Amino acid sequence: MDSNETVSLIVPPEILEKIFSYLAMKDLLACSEVCLVWNRVADNKKLWRALVIENIGKGWLPHIESQEEKTSFSVTGYFDPVLDLNVQSHNDDDDDNNDSTPLLSSASVGSNNNTRLLSSLNPYKNIFLQRASLVHNWTSGVYNKYVLEPKKYGLTDFYRLRDLNYPSKAPQDCLYYPILGERYDKEKALLLIEIKEDPKIVCILSIFASSKKSYECVKRMCVMRNDVLWLTTNKVEYLSVTKQDTSTKKCGEPDSCASHCNKVITLKTWHHDKSKYHSYITIDNDYLAVSIGLSSYVWCKKTLILKFTCNLLDSGIRYKFPRLVTCFKDECMILCHNEPGTNVSVIEVFKIIDDKVEGELQMKRALDMDTGYFVADMECCANSIVIKASAGCLEGPPYSLVLELHSLEVSRSFHNVTSPFYFCEVGLQDLMMYDRSRFSFSCFNIPTKVFLERKLPGKQLLCHFSLLLENLAVIQTIESLEIWNWRKNAICHTIETDIGTRSRQINICTNKWFIIEKYEKIILYIGKI
DSSP states (O other): OOHHHHHHHHSOHHHHHHHHTTSOHHHHHHHTTTOHHHHHHHTOHHHHHHHHHHHHOGGGSOSSOOOTTOOOOOOTTTTOOOOOTTOEEEOOSOGGGOOSSOOOOGGGGSSTTHHHHHOSSOHHHHHHHHHHHHHHHHHHTOEEEEEEOGGGGTEEEEEOOTTEEOSOOSGGGOOEEEEEEEETTSOEEEEEEEOSSSOEEEEEEEEEOOSSOHHHHEEEEEEETTEEEEEESSEEEEEEOOGGGOOOOBTTSOGGGSOBOOOOEEEEEOSSOOTTSOEEEEEOSSEEEEEETTEEEEEETTTOOEEEEEEGGGGTOOOSSOOEEEEEETTEEEEEEEOTTSSEEEEEEEEEETTEEEEEEEEEEEEEOOTTOEEEEEEEETTEEEEEEEOTTSSOOOEEEEEETTTOOEEEEEOOOOOSSEEEEEOSSEEEEEETTTTEEEEEETTTTEEEEEEOGGGOOEEEEEEEETTEEEEEESSEEEEEETTTTEEEEEEEEOOOTTEEEEEEEOSSEEEEEETTEEEEEEEOO
16 A cells, blocks of 8 residues: 555545645646545535636636536537638638647646646536637637628617626626617617627617617616616616527528517616716626616516615715715625715625615725825726726826725725826736836736736737736737737737727627627627637
């Protein structure tokens, strides 16, 4: 009997599992090769589920968690590459070795030779494998390109949704893309395009009776899995797309083939126009959250029962400029408002309680802002809150603060931005800030607190950027559209050249696909798994 087998007999599997729960993925894979007992313990689904949540987020988990009797789960065929007349397939690999099955980089899954170790019936191991495949293919230029023309869907005009939000960027959570416009009969409509290897219109909603233009009617919209939530000038409306709502209409076919969905549910109505107020909407696995003006609401997604409501007007304080900035994470509504006549912003965290519609106050903190600044927006990232501060109409560059979610203490501030031509994006674990005057990025990883400075190769003027996944971002310059590895500061792949000044910015970017608008067309790029 060797020493490894002796250790396995002495240490019970339950203790080994507890020890393994503190390991990183590459260390857990190394332990799985020690002996058969360690291999079985290291393959525990609970361990790998925790690693998925910690490293790539809950959005990549299966829609329905597998029970003990289920031994496999596969999303690998979710977007099988299909070549047809409507698709332009891109693959930068050598033509002599043009295999639709992507090669995996062992470094992308942890360490050398780990690709073989990840091959398993464990569904959570397979998630890492699929994500590594997606990273490799985006880097290598393996994707499908679709050109969608909204006018072929029966729209005489269409508009870009200015505030379209996908709370989760995981492929299985980003199933639909909405198009807003007017039909030939002047009726305002919302079309849902199902994102897959053969994009289809699955729903046409005639929901706008206002005399305003379509883009003025819809203030914000949020999409997650089969759920769509939007905010109009005086309503909160919700749609859950079901199988019976969908049709077999391909993009570009006559309008008569599409189904007209009338299952829109109005959650809240106001008697006056609230389009000028600051607003926020989001969806998670269990709740629908909305904030507008000085009021916030949370509904249970399954029952549509109002679970939380808060109105700052009830406090009796008169606000000259009503502005309530909110975000929602892990059954907590986080509210931030500026105290009238001061530079103090108050942050409150409320826990959603089943039998208490006003929620339970967990934490409260007064945050001193720079003179003339206010909280313009905030987002949750990892276990932190990212606050974006603005001076409004006054001169002065914006800045960002990172607060610990469990204590509301400021862990990092970024005041070194010298140019008003500045924007930042919050990823799964990273905060990216771009200063146009210096052609430079500031990259901050929140869990590790590692800070990097990066400059674009060639000092190109950046028009827009969006985080894709891992260390990849899509960057759009005046000259080209490219995949950029910001950690290595290297251009991995050039998607398009000669973009032109009439192209709009990247409209939405998820882990699996992204969309840009060019002239009167919508260009959809879908990565392959």
